[in-house]
Amino acid sequence: xxxxxxxxxxxxxxxxxxxxxxxxxxxxxxxxxxxxxxxxxxxxxxxxxxxxxxxxxxxxxxxxxxxxxxxxxxxxxxxxxxxxxxxxxxxxxxxxxxxxxxxxxxxxxxxxxxxxxxxxxxxxxxxxxxxxxxxxxxxxxxxxxxxxxxxxxxxxxxxxxxxxxxxxxxxxxxxxxxxxxxxxxxxxx
DNA sequence: CTTTGGATTGTCT
DNA sequence: GACAATCCAAAGA
Numbered sequence: 001x002x003x004x005x006x007x008x009x010x011x012x013x014x015x016x017x018x019x020x021x022x023x024x025x026x027x028x029x030x031x032x033x034x035x036x037x038x039x040x041x042x043x044x045x046x047x048x049x050x051x052x053x054x055x056x057x058x059x060x061x062x063x064x065x066x067x068x069x070x071x072x073x074x075x076x077x078x079x080x081x082x083x084x085x086x087x088x089x090x091x092x093x094x095x096x097x098x099x100x101x102x103x104x105x106x107x108x109x110x111x112x113x114x115x116x117x118x119x120x121x122x123x124x125x126x127x128x129x130x131x132x133x134x135x136x137x138x139x140x141x142x143x144x145x146x147x148x149x150x151x152x153x154x155x156x157x158x159x160x161x162x163x164x165x166x167x168x169x170x171x172x173x174x175x176x177x178x179x180x181x182x183x184x185x186x187x188x189x
Numbered sequence: 190c191t192t193t194g195g196a197t198t199g200t201c202t
Numbered sequence: 203g204a205c206a207a208t209c210c211a212a213a214g215a
Contacts, residue, residue, distance in 0.1 A: 037207070045207070055200065072208050073198030079207085089207055119208050159207055179208090192214075202204085 004137040007145065008063035012038035012086035017170050017188065019080070019088060021150030026125040027140040029098030031115060033090060034172040035179060037157045041085030044162035048085040058133040060084045066141070068122070068132040075119030076128050080136060080143075091158075091169075092116045094177040095124070117179040153185035 008015055016038035024030045039046035047056045047069065058067040059081055067079040067087050079087035093115035095102055102124035103109045115121045122128070136143055151173035156164060158180060167186060171178050 039207075047207075050201085053201075069207085070199060072196080072206060074196070075208050077207065091207085117208070157207075161206090190215085193212085195211095196209090198206100200204105200206090 001137055001142060001144065004064040004143060005062075008080060008082050008136075010082060012040055012082040012088050013168055015080070015082045016088040016168065017152060017154070018145070019090075020152045020170050020172050021146035023096070023142075023144045024090065024093065025097055025142045026127060027098075028142075029101045029125055030142075031093040031096035032172070032177075033092075034094050034175045034177045035090075035092035035116075036170045037089040037091055038168040038170075039079070039087050039089065040168075041083075043166070045157065045160040045164075045166075046085070046087075048087075059087050061133060062135075064136045066127075066131060066134055066136055068127060068129055070129060071119060076122035077118040078122050078125075078127050089118055090121055091118050092171075092178045093121055093124075094172075094175060101126075112176055116177055149189060152188045153182050154188055155182040155185055 016036040019033050019036050022033045048059045052060045065081045071077045078090045081087045095114045102114050115124050153171050153173050154167045155169050157169045
């Protein structure tokens with residue numbers, strides 16, 4: 001794996017777009033990133049908006065590390081940290097490696113639901129708060145960026161109540177391995 | 190296929 | 203005390 005720090009040392013919007021098509025695994029379990037969302041420091045929807053707190057401190061740490069938080073008291077969600085206060089939420093994968101492990105962890109086998117949604121991604125990959133703040137370019141993580149250009153779409157972010165109009169959600173064009181269909185997909189590239 | 194409501198708890202005001 | 207970057211089952215169309 002190459003040094004990921006340069007790739008992540010920029011605003012989250014560009015990183016979120018460029019992560020589509022990359023392959024992400026944890027202990028060899030994972031797949032192709034099909035959906036992401038960007039969160040920026042001056043973004044009212046971002047956990048970092050009101051400054052550093054015990055929960056979000058990883059978002060202000062070095063780039064190319066993970067920020068993992070608990071959602072709705074039940075689920076875990078995984079982000080990749082970019083410049084301080086910015087991060088990319090990993091919202092969905094196309095399962096590729098370690099399918100049996102993912103099925104066992106999820107307790108369900110429907111291929112299209114294994115990793116379609118941020119909570120499902122964390123559950124399938126076995127991630128929780130104990131991994132918060134750890135470096136992405138070291139085991140158990142592996143991240144390989146796409147070799148070739150990837151057809152990508154953008155749209156509004158999901159599940160937030162602030163800054164709802166920003167088109168900072170990105171997806172793999174035509175993929176069904178996403179959490180929800182893009183209402184008005186805007187094609188990029 | 191789409192919509193709705195409940196679960197559940199850490200975090201911040 | 204209110205709310206949350208969600209998921210799931212159940213009910214409706």
